[in-house]
Amino acid sequence: MREDEARRPGPRRATPPANSSRRTSRRAFLAAAGAGTLAGLAGCSSLNLTSEETGSNGRRTTTIDRPAAVYYPTHATGMQMSGVQKTRGYACALTYTIPETFWLVGGTDAAKATPAAGDELHVMPVVWDVETGQRLTDVSPMLRFVDDGSVVASNAPWPMLAQRMGFHYGDNVALPSGGTYDVTVHVGAPAARRTGALAAPESATFEFSLAYSAAEIDAISYRTIDRAGERGALDPMSMRMIPGGALPAVDALPGRRLGTGTIGDAAVAATLLDDATGFGGDESDVYLAVSPRTPYNDYPLPMAGFGARVDGTDHDLVETIDAALGHHYGVVLDGDVSRVTIGLDVPPQVSRHGGYETAFFDTASVTLGE
Known part of the structure; x- marks a missing residue:
């Protein structure tokens, strides 16, 4: 990646979707x-x-x-x-x-x-x-x-x-x-x-x-850093007055976990909740939550575009912050799910300090479940 310098570049952010819940195709x-x-x-x-x-x-x-x-x-x-x-x-x-x-x-x-x-x-x-x-x-x-x-x-x-x-x-x-x-x-x-x-x-x-x-x-x-340039990441800073920035561990996510895969260097976990009432559905619906994260430190990857294919049907995932799931992308579905293909269409539109600036640009997919 060429390091093109820009001291005061153009627009502040990639243009966001029009409404607050980012419900966009x-x-x-x-x-x-x-x-x-x-x-x-x-x-x-x-x-x-x-x-x-x-x-x-x-x-x-x-x-x-x-x-x-x-x-x-x-x-x-x-x-x-x-x-x-x-x-x-x-x-x-x-x-x-x-x-x-x-x-x-x-x-x-x-x-x-x-x-x-x-x-x-x-x-x-x-x-x-x-x-x-x-x-x-x-x-x-x-x-x-x-x-x-x-x-x-x-x-x-x-x-x-x-x-x-x-x-x-x-x-x-x-x-x-x-x-x-x-x-x-x-x-x-x-x-x-x-x-x-x-x-x-x-x-x-x-x-x-x-x-x-x-x-x-x-x-x-x-x-x-002696190991500069090697794959890996520095440990998180201890900040006594600020809560940690990591997502819940994958094995601590609520629901029925469908597994974890990778897209580029991002870890992508998916879990299925049996009750979707807290996410705009009803008790007969299920909620698919996709939790992409950085390797090593489990930080969230916001401002991305994710989709899911379930039984041949494509679904847009809505960027969501939840008290139990943390930052994730999700969708309400009207039937049980055993297998899902998660696709990243837009890389996370967040700026990066050194060590992250070459990662998370791959647009690809991963299939999870049985």
Whole structure:
């Protein structure tokens, strides 16, 4: 994959389906993803990268040959947190680290985004449901930074995956200098279907005070990874005040499990629930839940287009967040299922930190069950 650089690329996200539950045909979803492809940014080609680059704060990182799969990145950084705020059934943590390189995804293309001159921080809000601890992948935060009554920066961070942090929202932010800023994080209505005990307010706003100095940013931990470029993943970061980002283990999913396969480097598990009343069906229906996840750390893969073929009939799967199943894609069916073919038509439209940017682009299918 060629690392085409883009400091301020085009559209923020692949164009989402028109309604909040993403009940759209796969054909429409494919067209929408194509419309949101990163304008002017080239996609995948060679994976051979052996030059040495200078990162933020003068840190040097040697790039490596990358497999088209999840791999150990070149480095790992620590982070700081401005606190946790709660409102309307949601909690939000405002975290930050040094400016980071990451990759933007549009359709089947990935493009490298490097820190720009003036970027002071990589800011990462994490939002979750208070009652269940479920991290939320569908709330699209907007950030505003205020200094002495004046707005100095506004930002719509990208939905993003990182090996140590899991799913979060993040972006590099240009600020005048170190100091104390009043930060507002505003989240909108859910974009995915919510089921179970999850809160679903139309909006929520969190207020933080973010204080930092150049010396404090320079002191954030940074270590190089000896196994960089090998297949594998870093262990998740321990975050005492933030719930973990992993999905339920496959053997802990409720229902009758149909098995686990792979599409590209993604693990894809499917389970069948006998009662579909919590998902818009009735007691005589069944609910097919498909749980795609990253290997090694079991992080969710949101903003993708999945379908299922059952007994010769194609079904679109609806992106859903459920208290018991976590993030998944599902459909109500009117009969029992023993065998299903799961197809990925649109790769996960989430930005990626190093180690994930070459994975999860294969559009293929896998058959599960007997």
